Structures are given as structure tokens and as C-alpha cells.
Amino acid sequence: MSVRNILAALAAAFTVYLSARALVITEPVPQPTLIYAAFVFYQFTTLLCIFWRPRRRPDARPPDAPGQRSDKLPMWVALLALGNAALVPLALAIGVGEEWRTATFATWYLGGIGALMVVVVVRRRPWIGWIGLAILAVESMIFMGPGPALALGLVGSVVWVIVANLVRYSLDRAARDTAQLAQLQRAASAWQASQLVRQRERRVQVQQALAVAGPVLARVVATGGLLDVDDRLEARLAEGRLRDELRGPRLLDDDVRAELERARRRGASVTVLDEGGLDGLDEDSLAVIRHQLAETLRNAASDRLYIRTSPHESIAVTVVGRSGSDQGLSDEDAVDLWSEIQHP
Structure with a gap:
């Protein structure tokens, strides 16, 4: 199993853990069906965002720049995640009624939607992640008030998204630096190979020069520079x-x-x-x-x-x-x- 699959499985397990409270309704609520529907919609979207991989064509070239990697989330999936940020809090607020909006089974979306926006940011849709986080903040403060929203998990979601953006930026920069270093290493290897070829060519040329000029130079030394007509012609x-x-x-x-x-x-x-x-x-x-x-x-x-x-x-x-x-x-x-x- 690859590292990517392990991380994807951990992310899926974490989102299930955050949203599992929706299944434990301890109080009578007006519309429990809306709560279960929001849970299913959230889980479907989250698993899609985590595990969706676009099919690559056999003749497609591998991407060079970090921003062009194949793990970028398709826009329609990112918009589906944005729909979760808008619809899930609304569905829970209506489903549990005004009396139970701060109950445990009704506040799971604060962490759940935050985790989903982290996945969206990691899958290279940062602006969708920030917009979804803003929608989550506005709706949660409207439905339960600013104080309870911040105390029950909104602050953690904001911190997660900020950290995800910083990590993504750092990894992209490290990838660019690595690609530049690899390019410099290839250029250095090519230069070294060309120098070795030139050295071999110079050695061959020196050997040829010695073979051609050696006898003439030996004749010049032997005669003290006093060459006859034939020797001058040979020189x-x-x-x-x-x-x-x-x-x-x-x-x-x-x-x-x-x-x-x-x-x-x-x-x-x-x-x-x-x-x-x-x-x-x-x-x-x-x-x-x-x-x-x-x-x-x-x-x-x-x-x-x-x-x-x-x-x-x-x-x-x-x-x-x-x-x-x-x-x-x-x-x-x-x-x-x-x-x-x-x-x-």
C-alpha cells in the first residue's frame, strides 16, 4: 500500500469520526430525516474528494510544475464540496430545530465541514476551501451565535485550513526547488560528459599531432634547424x-x-x-x-x-x-x- 493510500484512508476515517455524532440523536428533533440526509450527502462528497482520481490517458505527459499535478480536484467535485458547506449546516439547523442547535449531534458539521475544506485545499482548490470556510462561519454564527460557534469548533476549522494552505505552499515550493536542483544536476552531468568527450578528442588530436609532427621535429633537432629542400617540404x-x-x-x-x-x-x-x-x-x-x-x-x-x-x-x-x-x-x-x- 502506498503512502498516498494510507493518508487517504486516514482522512476518510477522520471525517467519519467527526460526522458519526449525527447518527446518535439523543433528543427528539422535528425532522431527523434531514440530519441523516445531510450525513449521507457529507460522507458521499468527502469520500469523493478524497479518493477521486482522474483517469490519465496513456499518451499523456507527466506534469512538470507542482500546480499541474494530476491530484488537482475536478471543479465539479470542488463545487459539490462547496455545496456541502452551504447545505449541511442549513439542513441540520432545520432538522434539529432551534432548541437543539448546540447539541452534540447537531454541531458535528463545524469540524466536519472544516475537515472537508482541508481536503479541498490539499487537492489544490484553495479558493474553494476559503469560500467554503467563510460560508461555514457565516451560517454557524447565524444558527447558533458567534460565541457558541467559535467555542464548539469553528476556530479549529479555521486553523486547519490555514495550516493546510501553509503545508501545501511549502510542499509546492520544495517540489519546485527539487525540480530545479534535478535540472541543474542534469546540466552539470551533461557538461561533465561533454568535457570528458572534449578531453578524449584533445588526447586523440595530440596523439595525431605527435604522429604527424614528431618525425619532422626530430629531424629539426637532429640537424640543428638546418633543413634541406626535401626536409622543408616535409615540414x-x-x-x-x-x-x-x-x-x-x-x-x-x-x-x-x-x-x-x-x-x-x-x-x-x-x-x-x-x-x-x-x-x-x-x-x-x-x-x-x-x-x-x-x-x-x-x-x-x-x-x-x-x-x-x-x-x-x-x-x-x-x-x-x-x-x-x-x-x-x-x-x-x-x-x-x-x-x-x-x-x-
Whole structure:
């Protein structure tokens, strides 16, 4: 049995205890039927307020905010409880007559209606609870007088409703704080996971950099910086490979790397930039893009090659080639290669 069911059973037992005095009529009253009818009406409404749970659809999302919880009392049930606050005191006042309105079997509604308004407040209808309490106070003072009403249970009902509102507010605030804390914990976990991924990527990049630049650096140290033409070419190629690995790793595979190195060996200047647009693509799509990029580079003869990813929804990569001197030439005259690789 869940905690909610245990609390609901205790609330039902308490309301039965408060209203059971209506069944023990020790004096002759004008209309006992009204007393029993008020008791039945009260018990029916109270049990409905305590145990009613709206049926949730299977596809319904769980509520996020405390005020949107599924335990909120339906309005028609709340209005039925409000009707109890108005009708039960009236029925008892008429049923017992003016002589017995302060008798034990005629004053149970002071605590009973107060308990019912507490249930209404707990079920997230606080304004209905306050209105019902006000109706109870007015009618009880009219029927039995302010002094007897306050002495026989009205003060306790007011205190119960106030405490119920304070507890409900505190629980809602605690729930909001808990939800915010859980959200912050999820954000912190996501940040930590992203940092771990970035650390792994940096380690991989450092290993690649060492693999690419290590032999060249060892050669520089061994020769004291006096490199011949071939060594200078290898150093320039190593620098280009290192820049490619850092700036556009998602564009690279063995074929693309080979074509980039071939272009640099023939003297071309190559710039590779991954500026977004490939996020979310699977490996098959990236393989298609890399294959087309390798084919484009294989047929390129430009002196300067610019390879950039594109944020456009249909274009994945743009390859631009320029040759010759730019002096006296417009941008269109200087461009001898323009290729756009579409998204697969």
C-alpha cells in the first residue's frame, strides 16, 4: 500500500469520526430525516474528494510544475464540496430545530465541514476551501451565535485550513526547488560528459599531432634547424596535415588526406575549415561527402584551394579554387574552380 493510500484512508476515517455524532440523536428533533440526509450527502462528497482520481490517458505527459499535478480536484467535485458547506449546516439547523442547535449531534458539521475544506485545499482548490470556510462561519454564527460557534469548533476549522494552505505552499515550493536542483544536476552531468568527450578528442588530436609532427621535429633537432629542400617540404606538409586534423577532422579520410597531400606537393596552398553543417550526419553520409570531396580534389589544378563546410540545408561542402595573380583581375576571373557537394 502506498503512502498516498494510507493518508487517504486516514482522512476518510477522520471525517467519519467527526460526522458519526449525527447518527446518535439523543433528543427528539422535528425532522431527523434531514440530519441523516445531510450525513449521507457529507460522507458521499468527502469520500469523493478524497479518493477521486482522474483517469490519465496513456499518451499523456507527466506534469512538470507542482500546480499541474494530476491530484488537482475536478471543479465539479470542488463545487459539490462547496455545496456541502452551504447545505449541511442549513439542513441540520432545520432538522434539529432551534432548541437543539448546540447539541452534540447537531454541531458535528463545524469540524466536519472544516475537515472537508482541508481536503479541498490539499487537492489544490484553495479558493474553494476559503469560500467554503467563510460560508461555514457565516451560517454557524447565524444558527447558533458567534460565541457558541467559535467555542464548539469553528476556530479549529479555521486553523486547519490555514495550516493546510501553509503545508501545501511549502510542499509546492520544495517540489519546485527539487525540480530545479534535478535540472541543474542534469546540466552539470551533461557538461561533465561533454568535457570528458572534449578531453578524449584533445588526447586523440595530440596523439595525431605527435604522429604527424614528431618525425619532422626530430629531424629539426637532429640537424640543428638546418633543413634541406626535401626536409622543408616535409615540414610544410606536416604543418598542413596538422592544420587539417585540427580544423576539419570530419571531412577527412585516407583518400581525402592523400589528395590534400598531393595538392600540397605540387605547390598548392590548401585551407580546410569545418564551420558547421555536418552535425548529426551518420558515418554513411559522411563517407559519401568525403568520397565526392576526394574526387573534386583529384581533378583540381588550382594554386589555392579553399574547402569549407556549409551551414546551408542542402549544401554540405564548398570547394573553391583560385589560380594566378589577383592583380587586375576580378574575383570571378580569379576563381577557376567552384564545386558544391550536396547533402546525401
